[in-house]
Amino acid sequence: MARDDGDLLSGDRSASPSAVAPPRTPPRIETRRLRRELRSGERTLVVVDDLDLEVAAGECVSIRGPSGAGKSTLLALLAGLDRPTAGSVLIDGRAIEGLSEDELALLRREKIGFVFQAFQLLGNLTARENVQFPLDLLGRRRSRERAEALLADVGLAERGHHYPSQLSGGEQQRVALARAFAAEPAILLGDEPTGNLDSATGAAVLDVMMALRDRFGATLVLVTHDPAVAARADRELVMVDGRFLTGG
Numbered sequence: 001m002a003r004d005d006g007d008l009l010s011g012d013r014s015a016s017p018s019a020v021a022p023p024r025t026p027p028r029i030e031t032r033r034l035r036r037e038l039r040s041g042e043r044t045l046v047v048v049d050d051l052d053l054e055v056a057a058g059e060c061v062s063i064r065g066p067s068g069a070g071k072s073t074l075l076a077l078l079a080g081l082d083r084p085t086a087g088s089v090l091i092d093g094r095a096i097e098g099l100s101e102d103e104l105a106l107l108r109r110e111k112i113g114f115v116f117q118a119f120q121l122l123g124n125l126t127a128r129e130n131v132q133f134p135l136d137l138l139g140r141r142r143s144r145e146r147a148e149a150l151l152a153d154v155g156l157a158e159r160g161h162h163y164p165s166q167l168s169g170g171e172q173q174r175v176a177l178a179r180a181f182a183a184e185p186a187i188l189l190g191d192e193p194t195g196n197l198d199s200a201t202g203a204a205v206l207d208v209m210m211a212l213r214d215r216f217g218a219t220l221v222l223v224t225h226d227p228a229v230a231a232r233a234d235r236e237l238v239m240v241d242g243r244f245l246t247g248g
């Protein structure tokens with residue numbers, strides 16, 4: 001290392017090219033001319049229109065835009081839940097379009113957490129079981145203790161035995177956050193996670209999300225209608241008709 005510094009300082013680049021151009025860490029999420037078309041009768045609808053996006057590790061990006069802009073479709077493409085018509089999604093520099101459904105499922109389970117507008121908890125499982133379930137799927141040890149600790153982190157230590165129907169919207173979304181972060185995913189995707197909540201409850205849920213993100217160093221892509229929610233991100237993007245108004 002000391003020798004490399006010397007080479008740099010003396011301007012002798014030929015002796016140590018790696019010191020001049022160190023290998024760049026790839027973005028955590030990248031899209032290259034990502035395109036998703038849908039057939040609608042005779043017409044072809046371009047839902048995601050050749051998008052280039054880079055999200056660095058640990059960055060929080062919000063995406064705002066009118067209904068129908070393609071935001072949910074973009075998140076589904078990032079998670080490998082939907083397949084692009086053309087272009088690529090790269091996670092940590094690795095293109096995912098060549099992966100099988102099983103490989104994609106494993107990638108999601110290990111690397112990607114999801115929170116939705118409608119919470120999507122399993123109604124026949126308690127709060128604690130909802131959080132524990134993904135850990136058991138991954139074969140993680142001490143999953144029950146871990147689920148209980150996560151519920152405590154989101155302020156629901158006493159509610160683990162309650163079923164989703166016994167919890168308020170804000171509480172359900174906090175359970176969903178505990179579940180989403182349970183496997184310590186590198187990436188958290190949120191699709192209108194505060195969309196079903198009043199603004200005070202939504203702000204509290206967002207505080208929990210940001211605290212979990214800081215703790216786990218997760219990369220966040222947050223779709224929202226709400227300018228106040230969008231403004232909490234490190235970077236704000238606006239999507240209209242499948243494109244970003246500003247650069248991705």
Ligand SMILES: Nc1ncnc2c1ncn2[C@@H]1O[C@H](COP(=O)(O)OP(=O)(O)O)[C@@H](O)[C@H]1O
Pocket residue numbers: 038047065066067068069070071072073074
């Ligand atoms: N499964 C589908 N079949 C037909 N059209 C769809 C389907 N999913 C989405 N769309 C259309 O794609 C466009 C983008 O949808 P979506 O990604 O849900 O937008 P947003 O999340 O920004 O509201 C909309 O015009 C929507 O009607």
Ligand SMILES: [Mg+2]
Pocket residue numbers: 071072073191
């Ligand atoms: Mg949507």
